[in-house]
Amino acid sequence: MSNIHEFRARPRPLRSAMRLPGIVAACLLLACSSAALAGHDDLRVGPAMKRYAGKITGLAEPDPQGRVYAFRAEPLPQGTRYTPDEMKGWRLTLLSGKRFSAVFEVQGNGAAEVVVTPLDGPLTDVAVNDLFVIEQIAVERQPK
Amino acid sequence: MKLIALVLAGFVEIATAQSARVPADAVDAFHTALRNKDTAGALSLLDRGLVVFEFGGVDPTVESYALRHLPLDMDLAVAARWSLETRRVGGEGNERWVLSTYRVTGKQADGTPIDQTTLETAILRRSGDLFRIVHLHWSTSDPAFQARVQQQRPK
Numbered sequence: 001m002s003n004i005h006e007f008r009a010r011p012r013p014l015r016s017a018m019r020l021p022g023i024v025a026a027c028l029l030l031a032c033s034s035a036a037l038a039g040h041d042d043l044r045v046g047p048a049m050k051r052y053a054g055k056i057t058g059l060a061e062p063d064p065q066g067r068v069y070a071f072r073a074e075p076l077p078q079g080t081r082y083t084p085d086e087m088k089g090w091r092l093t094l095l096s097g098k099r100f101s102a103v104f105e106v107q108g109n110g111a112a113e114v115v116v117t118p119l120d121g122p123l124t125d126v127a128v129n130d131l132f133v134i135e136q137i138a139v140e141r142q143p144k
Numbered sequence: 145m146k147l148i149a150l151v152l153a154g155f156v157e158i159a160t161a162q163s164a165r166v167p168a169d170a171v172d173a174f175h176t177a178l179r180n181k182d183t184a185g186a187l188s189l190l191d192r193g194l195v196v197f198e199f200g201g202v203d204p205t206v207e208s209y210a211l212r213h214l215p216l217d218m219d220l221a222v223a224a225r226w227s228l229e230t231r232r233v234g235g236e237g238n239e240r241w242v243l244s245t246y247r248v249t250g251k252q253a254d255g256t257p258i259d260q261t262t263l264e265t266a267i268l269r270r271s272g273d274l275f276r277i278v279h280l281h282w283s284t285s286d287p288a289f290q291a292r293v294q295q296q297r298p299k
Contacts, residue, residue, distance in 0.1 A: 042289070042292065044256075045220055045250070045253055045258075046253045047219050048218050048219045048223070091183075095207055096210070101184045101188050102184070103183075131207055
């Protein structure tokens with residue numbers, strides 16, 4: 001993973017307090033879900049693909065053009081660890097926040113950092129506490 | 145000719161995932177997106193006010209569903225075949241419902257067969273021209289399965 005991305009010492013404030021209840025609820029559920037196998041997951045099937053989830057804890061400093069392509073993350077659920085650069089080329093999808101359902105390609109990752117490629121644009125409007133999943137599958141882009 | 149067919153097939157797939165103008169299409173597109181491992185496509189069909197009831201469990205927000213259960217539902221959608229058996233639709237205006245039953249068949253990771261009927265209630269809300277799913281409720285006609293799942297929940 002590149003070292004050129006500097007992270008803000010203080011996280012960006014949430015741009016909308018409205019998103020907080022949902023995120024808090026999701027995190028609480030994660031925290032207390034260790035025994036809560038539910039629904040279809042009672043059927044034990046193999047994972048369709050390898051995946052890691054996480055929560056954004058800090059955004060990198062913008063480049064001279066004001067674009068951000070990297071963030072610091074807390075792997076979820078607690079105790080999960082990212083293997084550096086394992087997720088290179090994988091698909092990142094945002095699960096909350098203003099960019100809900102937006103997709104990016106991972107350029108590289110550290111134990112707690114993720115860098116996305118410029119192919120899908122910068123991480124505009126992505127904020128601290130946003131949730132994401134990174135899956136071992138290529139990003140499919142519509143032809144321009 | 146083959147190329148045109150492929151391009152058209154791709155276009156239809158994308159159009160289905162992103163523009164469900166008929167409630168039942170939104171439900172079908174959601175299942176298709178799960179089967180295609182298309183996380184963003186599945187999310188795009190969910191209303192931001194989504195609440196999911198799944199075999200006695202609750203995902204109170206779209207974020208909690210996306211984080212906890214959507215991946216597992218995707219795993220099952222990939223591993224098992226969901227055949228639509230019955231469907232009823234209703235509602236009017238911006239609020240509609242789609243009631244479906246599916247026969248879900250396949251094999252679990254240990255080779256145990258999957259063969260059950262899954263009952264699905266979907267409530268959809270129109271936002272602009274598109275319908276998105278605002279509530280999903282899944283259960284099964286198999287009382288033993290339902291009881292087993294609910295016993296696993298923390299009291």
